[in-house]
């Protein structure tokens with residue numbers, strides 16, 4: 001047998017990749033598991049997007065390689081989208097780089113800026129990919145704590161005490177996943193000041209701005225942000241297009257050039273019909289977001305009922321596709337809590353520990369299930385409580 005690389009040994013298969021296999025096995029054995037774990041939007045994209053996709057697929061000239069930096073129409077639409085909803089001016093030729101979803105951007109950015117042995121600041125709790133990618137590129141992971149006491153925002157006093165000398169990159173993610181909390185422009189300004197002071201590239205991963213959030217905010221709206229900050233965005237959640245794999249990176253053109261150097265050696269431009277469909281999605285008016293959010297609002301009422309039933313504690317002010325909640329004190333860990341409901345009710349909640357040690361004691365429930373499914377989950381929990 002040929003042995004895997006040290007890089008591959010440093011990480012584990014993605015938690016959900018493994019958990020989904022376990023759930024599939026249960027389903028194959030006749031159980032009907034209700035999976036409230038994953039943020040995979042089940043609602044459809046805008047109708048016009050499907051129309052545009054079908055139309056452009058029929059164009060016989062649309063099937064070839066595309067530009068490494070995306071088609072002009074897509075970059076221009078991203079630029080208008082940022083102007084309209086975030087009040088941020090971005091040059092569509094130089095300050096926007098379309099990506100195959102924001103997840104690949106996490107790898108490209110890390111490869112473009114971080115040398116083996118340098119450090120990356122990662123939120124705890126946070127999206128697991130930041131840490132896995134840091135390990136893949138041979139960086140030292142330095143976790144910074146987020147906690148309920150600071151409303152899941154960065155504690156700058158604590159941050160200043162960390163070993164910052166070799167830190168090259170810092171991941172932030174607001175609206176935050178898994179905690180659902182938002183940042184303010186003032187907080188982003190403090191982050192930019194911190195990054196300027198320590199010469200750290202700061203990247204805000206921003207895929208949840210349009211879900212249950214009345215004021216989309218970009219870190220690039222802070223005046224000095226172009227010196228030290230980039231932002232990732234994505235259509236996966238905002239337009240229910242996760243399978244299309246359309247995201248983007250925005251910010252200073254010289255940083256984007258470094259990322260393109262890596263990206264253009266790893267993949268080629270996205271399929272043109274997908275780019276045209278994404279352009280169409282970005283050009284939808286505000287009523288699209290309103291109707292999408294009204295569906296999520298109805299679901300949130302049921303998810304809150306469900307969490308009340310299992311005696312979770314949660315903030316009512318959360319943005320994004322999930323509700324983040326404390327487990328009741330009768331359970332010793334988030335995994336024990338999650339396993340209990342998977343075993344007894346065949347309802348799956350994500351244990352908070354998946355997002356880091358500070359996620360212990362919490363669980364996350366997705367809003368990506370129909371009203372019928374959520375009602376069924378409520379019934380099942382009520383049944384085991386009888």
Ligand SMILES: Cc1ncc(COP(=O)(O)O)c(C=O)c1O
Pocket residue numbers: 039100101102103104127173177205207233234235236242246247
């Ligand atoms: C915080 C965060 N960042 C990035 C991603 C990846 O999104 P995309 O589909 O754009 O790759 C996700 C997906 O769940 C996420 O939760």
